Amino acid sequence: MIGSLLAIVCLMNLVPPTRATDQSPTPRGITGSVTIAHTGELLRAKLDQELSSPLILRVTDLTPDLAPTAEHRYRIDFIGTVAGTFDLRPLIYHRDGTPAIGLAPMDATIISELPKKFGTDLFTVSAQPAFAISHYRTVIAAIAIIWIAIPIVVFVRRLIRNRPVALPPPPASAPTLADQLRPLVESAMTDGLSTRDQARLELLVMAFWSERRDFTSLNPAQAISKLRADPEASTLILAIESWLHQRGSVAPRPAHELSTLLDPFRAHGPIYLDEGSR
Amino acid sequence: MTSHPTPSLSLVAPTVGACPFADIVRTHVARTVVGQQVVVERVMIALLTGGHLLLEGVPGIAKTLIVQSVAKAIDLKFSRVQFTIDLLPSDILGSEVLDQKTGEFRLHRGPIFTNLLLADEINRASPKVQSALLEAMQERKVSIGDSSHELPAPFLVIATQNPIEQSGTFELPEAQLDRFMLRHRFSYPTPEEETEVVRRSLKLKLKRQGDGAVPMTAFDAIEEGARLHLKDLSSAMEAVQSVHVSEVFLRDCVDFVQLTRHHKDIELGCSPRAVLALVHASRARAYLHGRDYTIPEDFFALAEDVILHRMRLTYEALAVGRKPLDVVTELLRSLT
Known part of the structure; x- marks a missing residue:
């Protein structure tokens, strides 16, 4: 019995007092953690760790209690700045400040996620000065080009838009009343007129006399009323009325008397009528 | 829309002596109305064609007087209805009333049963009344109760509108305006005509009623004796045809x-x-x-x-x- 107990004690002494959980590689600059189980003197992180050291750690959790004889679980967080595998044990001490000897190996693997050409040290990683400057210059140059190009484009577009285009040929001057009357009167004398042309002829004759008597500013109704009372204009206007509007007078050609009155309108050039204003 | 009457540009003086019918009417109307010959002509055109007439003008330019004078000149039955917001269709068309003596419904004919109806300020009545009148204008008959009644012949509506004071009015829509053959806008009288109006007014005397008296108005001066009659109007209408x-x-x-x-x-x-x-x-x-x-x-x-x-x-x-x-x-x- 006693022998058995001694064997157990011997076995307990052979078992290392510290067990660390496996941990996966941790990227540089990212906090990694490892949990260890340790029996015996309480542990702490090394004081005054250098900020420039490749790895910094601290003990962040301790369970279940502070009784020195129990097995304790420590959570140790670390941040690596240089890629590689590091033993955490040199950075762990007993609470009394003595080095924690006899701890199981605790390796932390720090990896770099940057391309290999950037090396292993996080602090030495920096952008290529030429790279950064060239892009900055490119951006500035692009902005400058756009800045200059916009007013140039606007100016050119305006220049194109305002370019004097070839003017269309001036429209032929509007036909005068005489010009409009002439073919109608000519047709009336020869072939006869359609109803539409007869209406047109009558209204043109009124317009002609209205212009000649300077009634154009009057209302058309007033102008026509005055023309019908005008001793000279009324001769032709009343004759046309008789031709076109009286019952039974549907002849396409005017009678002889009206033809005589219309005759001056056939001539080219100014129309001279047998009146005082001649 | 508020607009002041402007002198019409289409004022063409009618020919005197050309048409006896027109001359008689003009002469009769001219005894009470100064000027406005074009308006009188438009009223006659409406009468002769059976069209309806819409007159627009500010108050006090003898719209009612002209229409009443024309009616008297041709011996037409004349009614005048002042359109207001609370007017009902039955106020114009008439209705069936219960005769308490006989216990039966009796037809009460409204003012529309006339030859010449003056609808004064038609735009002041509600659309319901306007449409009742315009329907009668179109069909020349009215339905009262279960029966339909022909309107007298001739039947002419002369409506007036005041172009100012549009608040509280119901403007006639285009579809209803289309029912009016003519719409004439009154113009103000010329200074000479206005002077003559005042002269005539000064000549009006008092109208005695028993021991009392009231000043005569232009309406009192309208001659009662008609120069023309319905058969003359019918003959004129035939001539127009x-x-x-x-x-x-x-x-x-x-x-x-x-x-x-x-x-x-x-x-x-x-x-x-x-x-x-x-x-x-x-x-x-x-x-x-x-x-x-x-x-x-x-x-x-x-x-x-x-x-x-x-x-x-x-x-x-x-x-x-x-x-x-x-x-x-x-x-x-x-x-x-």
Whole structure:
């Protein structure tokens, strides 16, 4: 019995007092953690760790209690700045400040996620000065080009838009009343007129006399009323009325008397009528 | 819309001595009304063609007096209804009332059963009353209860509108305005005419009633003795029917109305009813001027009264200050 107990004690002494959980590689600059189980003197992180050291750690959790004889679980967080595998044990001490000897190996693997050409040290990683400057210059140059190009484009577009285009040929001057009357009167004398042309002829004759008597500013109704009372204009206007509007007078050609009155309108050039204003 | 009457540009003095019928009416009316010969002519045109007339003018320019004078001159039955907001259709058409003695319903005819109905300020009545009147104008009969009743012949509605004081009014929509053959805008009398109005007013004496007296008005001066009668009016209407309308004249009318449908400033052009109104009114005018055929002068003189209320300008045209009269004048000028 006693022998058995001694064997157990011997076995307990052979078992290392510290067990660390496996941990996966941790990227540089990212906090990694490892949990260890340790029996015996309480542990702490090394004081005054250098900020420039490749790895910094601290003990962040301790369970279940502070009784020195129990097995304790420590959570140790670390941040690596240089890629590689590091033993955490040199950075762990007993609470009394003595080095924690006899701890199981605790390796932390720090990896770099940057391309290999950037090396292993996080602090030495920096952008290529030429790279950064060239892009900055490119951006500035692009902005400058756009800045200059916009007013140039606007100016050119305006220049194109305002370019004097070839003017269309001036429209032929509007036909005068005489010009409009002439073919109608000519047709009336020869072939006869359609109803539409007869209406047109009558209204043109009124317009002609209205212009000649300077009634154009009057209302058309007033102008026509005055023309019908005008001793000279009324001769032709009343004759046309008789031709076109009286019952039974549907002849396409005017009678002889009206033809005589219309005759001056056939001539080219100014129309001279047998009146005082001649 | 508020507008002040402007002198009409289509005032063409009627020919005196050409038509005995017109001369008698004009003479009768001229005893009480000074000037306004064109308005009297428009009333006669409406009477002779069976069309209805809408008169627009500010108060106090003898609208009612003219209509009443014309009615007296031809011995027409005359009724006047002042349209108000609370007027009911039965107030105009009539209704069936229970006769307590016989216990049966008896027809009570409204003022519409007349020859000449003056609908004063038609735009003050509700749309229900307006449509009841306009329906009677169109069909020339009214339905009261279960029965339909013919209106007397002739039957003519002369409605008036006040172009100012539009608050509390119901503007007649275009479809209802189209029922009126003519819409004439009164113009103010000339200074000479206005002076004559005052002179005549000063000559009016007192009207004795028993021991009391009231000052006479122009209405009291209307001669009672009619010079013409219904058969004279019927004869005149027959004569108008025989007035010749040439193909050329028809072409003028149709072309003009077509122009109103294609003008850039006109949103709503004139309906075919406008051509009918223009031709019929021109025939009556030709008769009144002693002709048995129509001429362009008739068309030009009446175009404004026939066309203006049947078209509507676009918002763009109104926004730049165009007026319907300007557009019509422009269209007429484009013809000549």
